[in-house]
Amino acid sequence: MRAHSLLALLVVSASLAHAQNAQISARVTDAQGMPVADAVVVAVPSDGKLRLPARALQDVVDQVDKEFVPKVQAVLIGTAVTFPNRDSVRHQVYSFSPARRFDLPLYSGVPQAVTFDKPGVVILGCNIHDWMVGYVYVSESPYFAKTDAQGKAVLLDLPPRAYVVRVWHPQQSGTEEDTRKTVDVSRAGRTEVAWTLTLKPEVRVRRAPAGGSHHGY
Numbered sequence: 001m002r003a004h005s006l007l008a009l010l011v012v013s014a015s016l017a018h019a020q021n022a023q024i025s026a027r028v029t030d031a032q033g034m035p036v037a038d039a040v041v042v043a044v045p046s047d048g049k050l051r052l053p054a055r056a057l058q059d060v061v062d063q064v065d066k067e068f069v070p071k072v073q074a075v076l077i078g079t080a081v082t083f084p085n086r087d088s089v090r091h092q093v094y095s096f097s098p099a100r101r102f103d104l105p106l107y108s109g110v111p112q113a114v115t116f117d118k119p120g121v122v123i124l125g126c127n128i129h130d131w132m133v134g135y136v137y138v139s140e141s142p143y144f145a146k147t148d149a150q151g152k153a154v155l156l157d158l159p160p161r162a163y164v165v166r167v168w169h170p171q172q173s174g175t176e177e178d179t180r181k182t183v184d185v186s187r188a189g190r191t192e193v194a195w196t197l198t199l200k201p202e203v204r205v206r207r208a209p210a211g212g213s214h215h216g217y
């Protein structure tokens with residue numbers, strides 16, 4: 001497709017989306033029927049046409065009381081994420097994940113941003129505090145949301161069409177691909193979709209006793 005016709009298509013689809021948009025309301029529960037928070041719900045248009053924002057986005061994962069906040073951060077591909085340290089001790093945040101390997105030097109305050117330019121899951125750790133685990137979920141689609149404490153997430157402003165919708169959670173026992181559902185939101189309005197995930201127990205590294213830091217950090 002030539003560049004100018006692609007542009008015309010984008011303009012047409014943008015104006016249609018403006019005229020009438022659709023929503024997907026997702027609900028995620030576990031095998032016991034309890035709500036699952038921190039699940040990322042991603043919708044990809046079935047025709048593969050993704051409209052990404054012209055400008056790269058920015059987001060934040062804080063370190064508060066020696067934990068990542070939020071524990072799961074969902075971002076669009078291309079987003080620059082900063083990792084501000086709100087603690088009085090220093091952190092050294094890294095990831096070995098193939099989607100984005102990085103290693104920030106030991107720091108206080110706000111280090112340089114890390115850009116996430118490949119879709120996938122990036123597991124965060126801290127070289128100083130072994131129990132610190134966080135996740136940056138990098139979505140290839142601009143249509144994503146994270147479930148709240150009630151296990152609910154709403155994807156807003158969807159151009160009306162069919163989507164393949166999937167769910168990711170750090171403890172899910174199956175694969176993200178197994179959760180794929182085709183959801184047709186050709187008509188404006190809200191469509192409800194529910195998933196039941198089987199979750200593995202959370203692997204927790206014991207924290208050092210409060211106030212008992214053996215490090216000089």
Ligand SMILES: [Cu+2]
Pocket residue numbers: 066090091092126127128129132
């Ligand atoms: Cu740390």
